[in-house]
Amino acid sequence: MRRRLTGKVVIATHNAGKLAEMRDLLAPFGIEAVSAGELGLPEPDETGTMFSENAAIKAHAAAQATGLPAFADDSGLCVDALDGAPGIFSARWAGPDKDFSGAMARIFSELAERGAENRRAHFVSALMLAWPDGHTELFEGRVFGEVVEPRGDAGFGYDPLFQPEGHTRTFGEMTAQEKHGVDWQKGTGLSHRARAFVLLARECLVQ
Template identity: 85%
Template sequence: MSRRLTGKVAIATHNAGKLAEMRELLAPFGIEAVSAGELGLPEPEETGTMFAENAAIKAKAAADATGLPAFADDSGLCVDALDGAPGIFSARWAGPTKDFTGAMARIFAELDRRGAAERRAHFVSALVLAWPDGHTELFEGRVFGELVAARGSAGFGYDPIFRPDGHERTFGEMTADEKHGVDWQKGAGLSHRARAFIDLSRACLAPAS
């Protein structure tokens, strides 16, 4: 059974882009958020083989360290013609300096090396809420599209090369609200993180009064 989340939550991330998106998503619910990066918490080793496993590792570590409910996202880009790579290794492809320009170039180099004309891909987001007593809840979202030449400087990570189905612009060309804003009346959002968050909010959050 799902638990209601109120008050304060630790966001288990050191990624400024993810932190900004998560805070915007949480804002309508009156949830105060503090990040693992702001608290100086170490990043746990992500030893999982799936997005959900790595999200749980991060959420549990933050919950244990802070004594607060903790909210973690593990997400990445899965390219069909690369057998789902970079997948859970999406951040690692960017290396310790977070060079996503190089990571995007690597994707196209790998596609060329394989002689792959197919450019279908999708983003996955696994969101886990963990409580200090060990209770966890998982929510997942996906958005499908295709890879194109890099366009736009908004967003972060692989956003400039991903054009979601039904749209002419890449995530890198969209505003934050266009990418992950939620239409609460319709219960709809575009990004993988927004879609996962909609399910999380229905189960665990109530709008601020």
């Protein structure tokens, strides 16, 4: 049985860009959000082999540390011609300094090494809600498109090189509202995180 989220939630992230998107998504529901980074919580080791497993690790760690429900996202870019890489290692490709320009260059370097012309890719977002008593709710969203030469300086991470299907601009060229804003009348969103959040909101939030 689905459990409704009310009151205060911990957003289990130390990523400022991800935190901003999550706060924007939660704002219409009157949920008070505080991040793991703001609370000084350590980042748990992400030892999972799937996005959902890493989201669960982060959400459970934050819920147990604070006694509050925790909301975690694990997401990444999967490039078809690289056998789904960087996938769950998307953040790790950027290294400890979060050098995503280097990570994007690596993608094109590895595509060139393989002689790959296929540029198909997709973003995945696994959203996990965890309560201190161990109850969890999991939702996943995907957006398909292709990798292109990086354009734009909006967004974060791999946004500048990802052009979603049906669009002529990359995520890096879109405003925050264009990328992850949700049309609540239609129940749709563009980004992987917005699509996962629509599913979560239908089941666990009351507007």
